[in-house]
Amino acid sequence: MLSLPIYLDNNATTPTDPAVLEVMIPYFTKHFGNAASKNHVFGWEADEAVAYAREQVANLIGAEPNEIIFTSGATESDNLALKGIVEAYAGKGNHIITLNTEHKAVIDTCKHLEKNGVEVTYLPVNADGLIDVTAIEAAIQPTTILIAVMYANNEIGIIQPISSISAIAKKHGLLLFTDATQAVGKIPVNVVSDGIDIMAFSAHKMYGPKGVGALYVRRKNPRVKLTAQIDGGGHERGMRSGTLNVPGIVGFGKACELCRLQMMEDTAKTERLRNKLEQALLQLEGVTINGNNIHRLPHVCNASFKYTDGEGLLMGFNKNLAVSSGSACTSASLEPSYVLKALGLSDDLAHSSIRFSLSRFTTEEEIDFAIQQITATLHELRTMSH
Numbered sequence: 177m178l179s180l181p182i183y184l185d186n187n188a189t190t191p192t193d194p195a196v197l198e199v200m201i202p203y204f205t206k207h208f209g210n211a212a213s214k215n216h217v218f219g220w221e222a223d224e225a226v227a228y229a230r231e232q233v234a235n236l237i238g239a240e241p242n243e244i245i246f247t248s249g250a251t252e253s254d255n256l257a258l259k260g261i262v263e264a265y266a267g268k269g270n271h272i273i274t275l276n277t278e279h280k281a282v283i284d285t286c287k288h289l290e291k292n293g294v295e296v297t298y299l300p301v302n303a304d305g306l307i308d309v310t311a312i313e314a315a316i317q318p319t320t321i322l323i324a325v326m327y328a329n330n331e332i333g334i335i336q337p338i339s340s341i342s343a344i345a346k347k348h349g350l351l352l353f354t355d356a357t358q359a360v361g362k363i364p365v366n367v368v369s370d371g372i373d374i375m376a377f378s379a380h381k382m383y384g385p386k387g388v389g390a391l392y393v394r395r396k397n398p399r400v401k402l403t404a405q406i407d408g409g410g411h412e413r414g415m416r417s418g419t420l421n422v423p424g425i426v427g428f429g430k431a432c433e434l435c436r437l438q439m440m441e442d443t444a445k446t447e448r449l450r451n452k453l454e455q456a457l458l459q460l461e462g463v464t465i466n467g468n469n470i471h472r473l474p475h476v477c478n479a480s481f482k483y484t485d486g487e488g489l490l491m492g493f494n495k496n497l498a499v500s501s502g503s504a505c506t507s508a509s510l511e512p513s514y515v516l517k518a519l520g521l522s523d524d525l526a527h528s529s530i531r532f533s534l535s536r537f538t539t540e541e542e543i544d545f546a547i548q549q550i551t552a553t554l555h556e557l558r559t560m561s562h
């Protein structure tokens with residue numbers, strides 16, 4: 177039977193895959209060693225497990241294992257990338273180009289850097305959420321050191337043209353950083369063919385545990401320099417000190433392996449169900465889909481429901497559907513989503529938008545139920561307001 181509520185908020189976090197949890201458990205109990213302990217078997221076991229996970233993570237994105245820095249998640253990776261680059265390349269310049277639809281972990285880090293004299297250009301995106309690569313090129317100054325553009329957007333799921341942006345970065349001798357938290361594990365991401373220099377991602381958005389993430393840092397052509405933001409024992413090649421979260425890293429490795437092996441299957445399943453949901457929504461009056469519908473993650477649908485408000489919809493779902501509205505997210509206040517506003521949506525329409533994000537565990541029954549619930553709620557709300 178259907179278990180309620182139905183979870184359609186996988187861009188916020190995914191459940192840990194049971195196969196991931198299983199490989200983690202021994203590293204809490206039997207093999208609990210510190211991966212930095214060099215004098216005994218407890219340390220060696222932990223170190224070997226981390227090395228294996230590092231290979232699994234690197235394999236998913238076409239990197240070398242020694243280009244992977246483990247962190248506590250994508251927020252930390254974003255901070256380390258931006259702050260670390262700014263410090264390491266201070267002699268070259270102090271200008272960053274980014275987008276106004278980036279995740280808060282990028283935008284707020286940039287705002288922090290601005291207080292320290294860094295110059296940041298926040299480029300606007302088109303109505304479909306995509307950036308014009310020509311706008312990026314036009315924003316380059318002699319002092320520019322970094323282009324920071326997210327791979328796929330967490331709210332609307334659109335996929336930015338990363339390889340074209342990389343070509344521009346290369347042409348001008350700039351580094352390209354991408355927050356690929358929503359893309360890695362869901363669509364093919366390859367740091368070599370995409371031409372990425374630094375990339376952040378996180379285990380809990382791809383069926384791994386919370387509290388562990390990675391920063392890919394290119395080692396050749398070019399060798400990226402990064403100033404550590406957390407000092408201490410010199411772990412992770414000195415770029416991120418602190419005892420490694422061994423069980424988390426082991427789980428992250430397994431999650432990457434599963435995503436690599438199951439990606440086509442996962443995509444086929446979530447895309448079919450997402451399309452079914454979307455087709456049903458489009459039958460309803462006043463429903464529009466946000467974001468480019470070709471360059472988009474297969475499991476995400478962001479819909480606006482004209483003539484109603486998101487909070488009313490959420491209430492109407494009767495706690496049967498776990499989804500995100502276009503007005504949450506921003507520090508617990510009811511601000512309309514800045515991402516939807518950047519696409520040109522009015523405050524009203526942004527407020528009446530809902531993000532549905534599916535997972536490899538989403539079932540057809542759940543989508544059928546969701547369609548029913550949304551249809552009934554919308555009908556009720558509109559009858560009431562007439």
Ligand SMILES: *Cc1c(COP(=O)(O)O)cnc(C)c1O
Pocket residue numbers: 187188248249250251252279281326328329330355356357358377378379380381387388389
């Ligand atoms: C979730 C998310 C983050 C933050 O990741 P954490 O691992 O939770 O810190 C950063 N960027 C994007 C695009 C995200 O979706």
